[in-house]
Amino acid sequence: MTFKDLGLSDSLLKAIEEKGYTKPSPIQEKAIPGVLEGRDMLASAQTGTGKTAGFVLPILQILDNGTEFRKRPIRTLILTPTRELAAQIHQNVKEYGKFMDMKSMVMFGGVNQKPQVSQLRDGVDILIATPGRLIDLNNQGHVNLRKVEIFVLDEADRMLDMGFLRDIQRIMTLLPERRQNLLFSATFSKDIKKLANGILTNPVAVEATPENTTVEVIKQRIIRMDKPRKTAYTIKLISEGDWQQVLIFTRTKHGANKLCEKLNNKQISSMAIHGNKSQNHRTKALAQFKKGEVRVLVATDIAARGIDIPLLPHVINFEIPNISEDYVHRIGRTGRAGANGVAISLVDNDELAYIRDIEKLTKQKFEKEIIEGFEPPHIDEKDIKAPKGNQGQNRNKGRSKNPNSKPGNKKHYHNDKNSNKGGGNRGGGNSSGRR
Numbered sequence: 001m002t003f004k005d006l007g008l009s010d011s012l013l014k015a016i017e018e019k020g021y022t023k024p025s026p027i028q029e030k031a032i033p034g035v036l037e038g039r040d041m042l043a044s045a046q047t048g049t050g051k052t053a054g055f056v057l058p059i060l061q062i063l064d065n066g067t068e069f070r071k072r073p074i075r076t077l078i079l080t081p082t083r084e085l086a087a088q089i090h091q092n093v094k095e096y097g098k099f100m101d102m103k104s105m106v107m108f109g110g111v112n113q114k115p116q117v118s119q120l121r122d123g124v125d126i127l128i129a130t131p132g133r134l135i136d137l138n139n140q141g142h143v144n145l146r147k148v149e150i151f152v153l154d155e156a157d158r159m160l161d162m163g164f165l166r167d168i169q170r171i172m173t174l175l176p177e178r179r180q181n182l183l184f185s186a187t188f189s190k191d192i193k194k195l196a197n198g199i200l201t202n203p204v205a206v207e208a209t210p211e212n213t214t215v216e217v218i219k220q221r222i223i224r225m226d227k228p229r230k231t232a233y234t235i236k237l238i239s240e241g242d243w244q245q246v247l248i249f250t251r252t253k254h255g256a257n258k259l260c261e262k263l264n265n266k267q268i269s270s271m272a273i274h275g276n277k278s279q280n281h282r283t284k285a286l287a288q289f290k291k292g293e294v295r296v297l298v299a300t301d302i303a304a305r306g307i308d309i310p311l312l313p314h315v316i317n318f319e320i321p322n323i324s325e326d327y328v329h330r331i332g333r334t335g336r337a338g339a340n341g342v343a344i345s346l347v348d349n350d351e352l353a354y355i356r357d358i359e360k361l362t363k364q365k366f367e368k369e370i371i372e373g374f375e376p377p378h379i380d381e382k383d384i385k386a387p388k389g390n391q392g393q394n395r396n397k398g399r400s401k402n403p404n405s406k407p408g409n410k411k412h413y414h415n416d417k418n419s420n421k422g423g424g425n426r427g428g429g430n431s432s433g434r435r
């Protein structure tokens with residue numbers, strides 16, 4: 001199957017060729033024809049599968065074939081949970097629509113609204129936005145969504161996690177009734193299904209094809225560790241392994257800052273990205289990390305969501321996520337596109353219950369290593385319970401057990417031209433202050 005076989009126009013094919021893509025990814029093969037036909041779509045795919053092109057390419061084609069609107073009313077609205085994802089999609093829209101007369105803009109909070117207002121005034125075909133600023137500018141009378149023909153809700157699961165349900169519902173009231181709707185989500189909880197039912201009409205369902213190859217390329221190491229010794233061990237790993245590009249996950253913003261400071265004190269250059277960091281800081285941190293100017297990026301889960309960092313050799317779970325699906329997302333940051341990657345999880349006694357949940361979700365039993373000098377205190381199996389402050393059994397409440405969530409079930413697509421040395425536009429961070 002080629003992009004041409006999918007019925008894409010010459011100007012899109014030219015842009016795709018420039019990007020260096022040789023063939024469509026599985027999600028693209030499935031999504032593009034349905035979108036071109038004007039169908040509503042429910043797509044199960046996460047970042048890394050090539051899902052963005054899966055909806056952006058056919059949307060561009062539809063708009064390009066559409067009636068000419070001299071004043072360029074907004075004809076497509078793409079709603080995303082984070083600013084970085086919005087910026088990333090906008091970049092893709094610009095690249096794929098390079099040989100078309102298409103105007104697009106990205107809109108998010110945390111930056112001056114004036115340039116956004118003036119862009120809106122000049123006319124926009126495709127608007128990529130996070131919910132907060134969109135509602136804000138709409139309330140001020142700067143945005144008119146009455147001519148939207150295609151509405152995309154990207155990373156719908158994360159939208160709900162971040163508490164955007166009411167905003168989404170409000171935005172829906174601003175859209176015309178007749179429109180094409182596309183909903184993308186990595187997981188499908190009851191809430192997502194309910195949301196999808198409310199938005200989509202007779203949708204085609206598409207899924208990124210599960211691939212088993214990734215399981216071999218992502219090596220997962222689970223190391224039981226004495227909690228106070230985690231930092232020392234992390235420093236040892238990075239220095240002795242001479243690792244030059246490491247993504248480290250913490251559960252909290254405070255934890256990210258603290259670790260970052262300690263690494264910097266040991267001359268391991270690090271930057272943190274999380275919800276309390278300014279947009280500028282987050283963009284800068286990610287750009288420097290991608291260029292290799294900063295060795296370590298310390299991130300919280302939401303902050304890292306949606307960012308595409310190809311060919312990342314090392315991921316460390318400094319703290320284990322209390323939401324098992326986040327583990328899958330985290331390790332998906334390594335071993336992209338067939339490259340070898342190692343995901344190391346440092347597990348203290350308080351986190352053993354999380355590992356047990358992850359084993360259940362991913363249907364695998366980890367071999368747990370113990371490193372001399374970093375051993376955790378002895379603990380009996382029967383004493384393993386959820387740490388205080390979590391809701392035991394309900395930790396995974398609201399998340400579905402999507403078969404695609406298995407670590408081995410993801411195949412990542414990336415473009416060699418966009419490799420980690422290339423720098424780029426991909427951001428990391430989020431607009432929520434929660435994690």
Ligand code: AMP
Pocket residue numbers: 020021022023024025028046047048049050051052053308412413414415418
């Ligand atoms: P996404 O899942 O949309 O975030 O895309 C992940 C990465 O895959 C991005 O760097 C895209 O540029 C790249 N990509 C998308 N489609 C293809 C393709 N057909 N072939 C190679 N790389 C692709």
